[in-house]
Amino acid sequence: MSSMPTQKIHAVMLSISSQDLHSLNTLRLPSRALACVTLEDTGQLPELSALAQQYPQVHVLGGGSNMVLAPKIGGLTVRVRLPGIRLISESDDAWLVEAGAGEVWHDFVRTCLDQGWPGLENLALIPGTVGAAPVQNIGAYGVEVGSRIDSVLAWHIPQGRMHCLDASECRFAYRDSLFKHAEPGTWLITAVRFRLPRQWRPVLDYPDLQKHPLLARATSTEQGDSAPAGPTARQIFDAVCDIRRAKLPDPRELGNAGSYFKNPVVSTTQWEALHAHHPALPGYLQTDGRWKLAAGWLIDQCGWKGKRLGPVGMHTRQALVLINYGGAQATDVLALEEAVRADVRERFGVELEREPVAWGQP
Known part of the structure; x- marks a missing residue:
């Protein structure tokens, strides 16, 4: 650092x-x-x-x-509200792009594609700002933002000094980073630098992407060609936007914080036991040998999809999304959170963890 x-x-x-x-x-x-x-x-x-x-x-x-x-x-x-997007440098391998922390994340992703800088398209339509993206290490459809970050410019508030932290120093993990573990009020991210690859390859690991009509056509053999044409970064961006709009409610219409719970990660032993009793349970093998479970599936199996508790509830199309139907306060949200966690814990022996950060005393 x-x-x-x-x-x-x-x-x-x-x-x-x-x-x-x-x-x-x-x-x-x-x-x-x-x-x-x-x-x-x-x-x-x-x-x-x-x-x-x-x-x-x-x-x-x-x-x-x-x-x-x-x-x-x-x-x-x-x-x-720190603004600005600029190309710092380019090499045979990558473009190095810096964005101010106050830039709207989705607009930044779109600007990168407009400039011919691919690599962030799988993260389209995630709400929030550029400065918040490293804190949570936002991720979607097979890409985590930490894998595209070169460095983070962050002001250490108590020290009164600016630091440039490279990606390894940020300690990125699943929905996690150095910034989440520091004492609140320690770091203020001012800008993020992204290394976007010139030798770009599409990331299409998730079934939702593979099944999307736009991408299915792009990867199919056309007019007798011997190899699939392959989708463009813009086509992936458009497909991700379509999928997210179909699954997730617009916060301007229904108050929500996106995915409310993290997908839990369990040991191989626990995964094998769970899968033996619940063969339909989705699981994704991680590089460290553990398994990531689909929190939405667990919540759905407990009957919470579309179910309300007072002014809040889990969404009818995506059980992972907690909705404020109007008039809710923090106490209502946290009560629903605990009810869902308790049911998943009782049925599956799995502990869910909240993604959003809670501020203040409810």
């Missing part, structure tokens, strides 16, 4: 105010940050570090797509 000198840039001073967060979290939970600032320029970072010393907690807010917010959020909340 290398530290970097702070650029002395004239920036507008940070303004502290109370902030209604109801429209700034995709679960649409009523919440208010008692003290909030908006970070729009890296020149504001030294001021932010000085300000943070006055508060017992610091929360960093991106797109609000992966959190359960209590009605009141104490401490200091920092809304990250």
Whole structure:
């Protein structure tokens, strides 16, 4: 990990105010940050570090797509709105592309494809910002963002210094990273650098992609050719968007945080025992010899798909997605979470873990 000198840039001073967060979290939970600032320029970072010393907690807010917010959020909340997309360099092997933490993730993926930089198409339509992507190590349809990251520029708030962490230092794992384990308020990601391969190959491991009409046609032999034509990155992007729109509700219409539970990973012994009793249980062998289970299948088998508990419920088309049907608070969400976890634990002996981060005391 290398530290970097702070650029002395004239920036507008940070303004502290109370902030209604109801429209700034995709679960649409009523919440208010008692003290909030908006970070729009890296020149504001030294001021932010000085300000943070006055508060017992610091929360960093991106797109609000992966959190359960209590009605009141104490401490200091920092809304990250750092913009910018640029090509840093290119070589025979890859393009090195940097994006500001405040960029909308899906828009960034689309911009990369528009510029002819493939590699992120499987991660299309994931809500949130670029800066939040490394924290959760977002992933979908066979690709995790950590596999495409070259380095992360992050401000260490207590130290008041910028650091450049390479991918190995970020300690990426399934829905996990260094940033998730650090004390809240330690790191603020300002930009992410992606290494996107020139020798691009499509990732089509998931059945949903293989069965999509657009990709099925692209991989079939056409007009007597001896080899499949193969899909383009843009075709995969479009297919992923189609699949996600068909399976997942739009947060603007139904409050949700995407996949609410992680897919559990179990030992080979536990997998063999589960599979013997439940032959239809989907399982995916991991590189470390363990097995990843489909949390949505487990939840569905427990009867929670489409089932409601007060103002919240699990979605009718995707049992992994927790829905706010209107009027819910954090306590309603956490009560449903515990009910689902208890049923899966009792029936399968498997412990589910929440993906979103909970802020404040419900």
